[in-house]
Amino acid sequence: MLKIIIPTMMLIPLTWLSKPSMIWINTTAYSMLISLIGLTYLNQFTDNNLNFSLLFFTDSLSAPLLMLTTWLLPLMLMASQYHLSKETLTRKKLYITMLVLLQLFLIMTFTATELIMFYILFEATLMPTLIIITRWGNQTERLNAGLYFLFYTLVGSLPLLIALLWVQNNLGTLNLLVIQYWAPPLLDSWSNALLWLACMMAFMVKMPLYGLHLWLPKAHVEAPIAGSMVLAAVLLKLGGYGMMRITVLLNPLTNFMAYPFMMLSLWGMIMTSSICLRQTDLKSLIAYSSVSHMALVIVAVLIQSPWSYMGATALMIAHGLTSSMLFCLANSNYERVHSRTMILARGLQTLLPLMAAWWLLASLTNLALPPTINLVGELFVVMASFSWSNITIILMGINITITALYSLYMLITTQRGKYTHHIKNVKPSFTRENSLMALHLLPLLLLSLNPKVILGPIY
């Protein structure tokens, strides 16, 4: 594990000591090399896990998420180049440092063995994200967005700390590998129900669950592009990953404590999908679509069946790549037209045909077109929820329809039709942007050929 952590840490001196003309090249290239190291972890040859040390381990659940995190850093750096070009050198270096710090915390979170270390790093990821949103965000509302983001997550996760300390006291250990075998059954009592809530709420807020999702559209819309990418792709998955890890402690109470959250998620995914149909701001649409997809993951994790876990893992990886790609596309639009409103930049297919191809592919993966891994994930979740309760198939069906509707609505509004007069002089797509989209799409398509890598520990 150190072979990823130390290079990531050393990216910070790399940015501060590089020549000004070489900052972006250096950081992007080295972070991509680091992600290639992460590829080796995907080769999980046992169904247990790869144990690196007392502190770090990966198994088939955290390895794909780790890969996603390390793959995203070079992509975030590529996406941020344009809007940082007008900043001073120190600011640029600070920004990259924040991103690398966030990356460091995320890597350690996904590979943490001990749940307290996981918790500390889970909270630590908030800090660089908050700094990125409030300092480099676009509008004055970003202060409000930062506040919502920080306090929602903090309030949700403080009970988790207490719960973890109690479990540590009670059980003697919080080592993920040990509690898999040592966790006593959680019987039905008021205090155990509170324990369940304390453990789960942090991750529910992070996912986000439908009733607690207010911070997400704000944070996503106000964050700069790298902030949006990392938020959508990785930080939301922290919630899913945490839920999947902590549920080993919470059986059999989950069987009936999960009901309110199942209802909220099932209802919430339809609600947020419907809101997407009425959105005028492109980034806001993608943010609400994230909530909708994550609601599926919540449903899957709470059902706790083998197929649903496989679906949840696949969906997390697939959504990470798709959502991040959509944010990059929205940002490329914003950099040209200086507005995020969809109807002001129409008919882009005529002006930027290659970008239109990326838009098409991103929208198709967003609506879970076969044979992408988005479909694999969603299908597994739908099947698992059908076997949990037959009626949910209606809700799932409605959700899939509305997802298709708003994805195509976004595609058609921005790409098709006659272009407006005031976007006639958009700059053609940069190679940097095209390669950014290709690097998002390549893992997605390759994984469609071999999805077993991302199907998680149950496969």
Added chain:
Amino acid sequence: MSEIKKKIQSVLPGGAWTQLHDTSYLPPEHSDVVIVGGGVMGLSVAYWLKRLEKPRGAIRVLVVERDHTYSQASTVLSVGGIRQQFSVPENIQLSLFSIEFLRNINEYLAVVDDPPLDIQFNPSGYLLLASEKGASVLESNVRVQRQEGAKVCLMSPEQLRNKFPWINPEGVALASYGMEHEGWFDPWSLLQGLRRKVQSMGVLFCQGEVTRFVSSSSHAETPSGEEVTLKRVHEVHVKIDRSLEYQPVECAIVINAAGAWSGQIAELAGIGKGPPGTLKGTKLPVEPRKRYVYLWNCPQGPGLETPFVIDASGAYFRREGLGNNYLGGCSPTEEEEPDPENLEVDHEFFQDKVWPPLAQRVPAFESLKVRSAWAGYYDYNTFDQNGVVGPHPLVVNMYFATGFSGHGLQQAPAVGRAVAELVLHGNFQTINLSPFLFNRFHLGEKVHEHNII
């Protein structure tokens, strides 16, 4: 180091907290559309943009107005007439829609819990008088007007004397009288009504002056190999009144509705900076021209049915209120153009140029007493005295809604709708204003309008 110390000291309790200043007087940092100019034209564009946007709340609009008292704005200094008696069909269509807007103004501009608007529309019609020379032109104009749907009738001197006994029809060969949808109204109430409605629809107002456009250019090649530079304005610097502070507003579209000062705004965007004769070097030919309006009292003057009379000589008058007061004036010739530096009134102009023709036409006006007078600007289009509507071909995201040379107020609702259609749909959908696009200045295609007052 001392700066950090200062910051820390101000954060600690007891220190003066100097970090977050109140910036609510500044415009927002982002706006999708920035409308330069908050007169009736700018507000009309804002209204129709908010009304025609498909999902509600889609577009963020900012109206930047330099003077919130509107002390020099053409809108409120206008005589307030509306007529369909133009010679260009598009002008007639614009006025027809506008009168329909004004007649149903409380359906268009209703705001919840606010009292209804009363723009005090007097539907007294316009009376255009023509001498022998202008009679045939008047007749063909009336034919065009009738074709477009205006209700205008032709009157002979006999009929004139019968209908309006106070008129002296000597020298008049033909007259055209608008029987419906013509008259005058209170422009201040229209402005306030639009302001109220537009604010309730979510448009942001800002008091400031646009001092700079930050733009980015890109080069393109025409099919014949010529190089063209396309520019887009992506930031508008709005300077706050009586201060050096300015706020850069990031925007996608700029609408130039600055009235008499539109020429200066266009120059800020770099329109007209190029070799003369090319498209790049074509300026926006809108400049301020001063016009005087005089208010006089004549106890024996014409009564309630008095239309807005425009004499063959160019002098005009209309009834104002119910106390035998009349408003009137005359457009000076090119040589007599007053200096548009300020809005001082020249009373000699009334004695020399306005009173004689009016006294000749209406004998009762031989004894009158001037009560007051004021001056206002025409956003005068020196090219063809008709409005400029639509985008600039090279500065791709600047749209114009200006240059109406004295008939802007009456066409404002329709022009606002046309510009909003252009922005939202990409083409004119209800009234086709392609003759009014900017290109005509470069191509030299004048829109000949006979009835310019």
